[in-house]
Amino acid sequence: MNRRLFLQGAAAASGAGLLLNGTQASGNFLNANDRVRIAVCGLNGRGSAHISGWMGQENVEIAYLVDPDRNVLERRLKEVTAKANGRYVPKGVADIREALEDKNVDAVSVATPNHWHSLITIWAAQAGKHVYVEKPMSHDVAEGRVAVEAQKKYGVVIQHGTQSRSSASIAGLHEAIQAGKFGRLKVSYGYCCKPRGGIGFKPVSAPPGNLDWNLWRGPAEVDAYNGNLVHYNWHWFWQTGNGDLNNQGTHQLDIARWALDTDQTHPVRAMAIGGRFQWDDQGETPNTMFGMAEYPNGQFVFFNVRNVNYKGYEKQVENEYYFEDGGRIVRNMYYAKGSDKGEKVSVPAGDVTPGGNWGAFISAVRAGDPNMANGNADEAHNACVLGHLMNNSYRLGEEVPFNAKAGQFGDNKLASEHFLRLHEVMHKGVGIPENGANYTVGPVLTFDPKSEKHIGDHAEEANALLQDPNRKGFEVPEASKV
Known part of the structure; x- marks a missing residue:
């Protein structure tokens, strides 16, 4: 029903x-x-x-x-x-x-x-x-x-x-994609590119008298108060937030994963490359990132975070779809392989409450x-895991010089193409000189969708990031004891 x-x-x-x-x-x-x-x-x-x-x-x-x-x-x-x-x-x-x-x-x-x-x-x-x-x-x-x-x-x-x-139009588009109307989907791509600024530095201090600091921290192991945590900039610290990838980006991540074949839950591989450029502030999460994840059926999700503002900045909070035959859907226009002339996508409304x-x-x-x-809870979990795995790759990354060769994607030409687009924006738009800064390049993490654990290279350090330690009195119970 x-x-x-x-x-x-x-x-x-x-x-x-x-x-x-x-x-x-x-x-x-x-x-x-x-x-x-x-x-x-x-x-x-x-x-x-x-x-x-x-x-x-x-x-x-x-x-x-x-x-x-x-x-x-x-x-x-x-x-x-x-x-x-x-x-x-x-x-x-x-x-x-x-x-x-x-x-x-x-x-x-x-x-x-x-x-x-x-x-x-x-x-x-x-x-x-x-x-x-x-x-x-x-x-x-x-x-x-x-x-x-x-x-x-x-x-x-x-x-x-x-x-x-709750969008019947997005639901309808995804139902059409999954039915093969545009050919087989290869890459579902999300963007969280909205201008932000640095947060500066605020010293450790006593929390204000109006704030119950114990309750605000709750399960998070945050030792000391600083004014950048309350009320918004907690987003940019790993103990309390998840960066823009799993902030605003959660919407576009969820849309991207929603378009995949309906039997797909979690990716089997994920990686990310990026950095926190130009701001020189107290924040920890990246303001620039290209992430990618591969699912068991060979479909991919790509994601682009680009928050550093500059003259001519193009805000992009949207999704794109790339098909195996070379066709693509960009801003609700379908482009056949090799064509620059698009036609407006028209599909029936999808099934939502x-x-x-x-x-x-x-x-x-x-x-x-x-x-x-x-x-629902299952769909929410699957979307969030996708972002967590990309973030965790970034957190385990190593610094390499800022240049076009920093992203190594093997024979995935589409991934290389989209990383180079991001690099070009950061280099020519933001003005970061070649080799004048560093990218953080995360390892490719292998993930078992059934056990929800990492396997293979980097598994030990990656599995350590799957669960945060909790403060006493605010412990998340084990799944078997909930």
Whole structure:
């Protein structure tokens, strides 16, 4: 039964009886017209979008606002209370565990820093709460697997914050690609090229009095506070973020993987080359990267991160598709092999749960059906692992002189071509002189999709990056003990 038929059936049944909420842990039941009560955790940045999204849904109540920064929490409480206009008054708490103890809470919306995403998802599932979790669902490979197992065990809805999964046009394009309309797909390519700047240096200091530093750190082993961590630049430190590859790039990574043959889960090989050029700052993650991953069926995902700004910078947050016969789809135009004249791609709409990302989640919660989520836990995990493996290759890389010969891709001519395009931008656009800086060239990591472990060369050091150490009191449980 596809999602459209299920929704029609659920709507027809709404007057006849109750629908199972799907939470094996709580045993709650929801009528299709019942109010959904949500706890929003993480109120800065994306948290404001979550608040607006839920307040735009019919009969949805923001029951809790959760944030370890007292100033942010108090500001959002005033805003939401005013906008609710007497319909409800949310409760403000610093610790998500307080909201999870409330049996009347149906779902948790996670917009915290990355290092908290999986643990809150797991805790929420164990408490019988549905979860809408920002991208990336996981900060490392191992905790993502635990989140998947928690969803399976407790039967809750988990939807990933990759809004493109709610696009019927993208779904339709991928269905057409997988059906062979354009020939066999060889390379699915994503770009996260948006201008950013350096973050400078901020010294170690005592955390501000309004911040519960223990709760902000949670599972991340961060010893000392510095002002670059709170509230946004944590993205550029490995202990708390995943760089732009698994920040904004998670959207385009997920789209790229979504287009592959439907039986593909994880790549068998991955590597990356890049660097943190020009900024000379405190950040650790690359601002420039070309990554590639090969899947068991021979299909590839390429990815391009390019954040360094310069005159004439071309922003690219998009996806391209390259086919075995030489055809390609670029900016919704199909180009046959050898042709510079494209034709607009026109395909039927694909199968998604309607209502956009917010509405689809609420529909899935009311129906108690995890399969209705646009971007469920399995899909989220597979997309995140792809980015984690590219990042881990980079983290294990060695420095080589900045020049066109730095990227070695064997007989993969398309990979060489796209790396050289990136190199040309950095050399001529940004102005990095040949041999005047260094690339970090990561090793080719071999990965076993079934065991989710590395094998072969570099396996020991690569496997050490699959799971972050956790602080006491905030441990991610083992998958078998979730």
